[in-house]
Amino acid sequence: MRDKLYRFMQGRNGMDELARMQSWLVLILLLVGMFTRIGLFSFVALILMIYMYFRVFSRNTSKRYEENQKYLNFRxxxxxxxxxxKKRMGQARDYRFFKCPMCKQEVRVPRGHGKIEITCPKCREKFIRRT
Ligand SMILES: [Zn+2]
Incomplete structure (x- = not known):
């Protein structure tokens, strides 16, 4: 039985990270559908499950690999x-963040120094902001 399954899965995509995320999503959608009794959730879960199994059993592994890579990049x-x-929130009390008007580089300056001239560390553009 194990051997048969192994042979069946050979050359197929199998469970990748994207499929794993989708199976979690299916589970969550099914649970939400059960609790809210809104049929749409179960319907979407079903579609997603079909798509997930399509990817898992697909023989076009390079295309599936690409999709998985896209998902990993996104994540x-x-x-x-x-x-x-999160880091920004931790520093919000002591620092202010500005965007350089020239190159959009983020610049961090300490708070409470009044109006100061800020020099962009990337392009050396100078601009004045109130801290
Ligand atoms: Zn700049």
Whole structure:
């Protein structure tokens, strides 16, 4: 039985990170559908499940790999921006953040120094802001 399954899965995409996330999403949607008794959730869960199994059993592994890579990139970027946001919140009491009008580089300056001239560390543009 194990051997049969192994042979069946050979050359197919299998469970990747994207499929794993989708199966969690399916589970959550099913639970929400059960509790709220809104049929739409179960319907979306079903569609998502079909799509997930389509990807898992797909033989076009390069295309599936690409999709998975896209998802991983998206997840990475989200984590990075979330961490940046958290860090910013931690510093919000002591610092102010400005965007350079020239190159959009973020500049961090300490609070409570009144109006000061800020020099962009990247492009050397000078601009005046109230801290
Ligand atoms: Zn700049």
């Amino acid at each position: 990475y970027n989200r984590t990075v921006s979330w961490n940046r946001f």
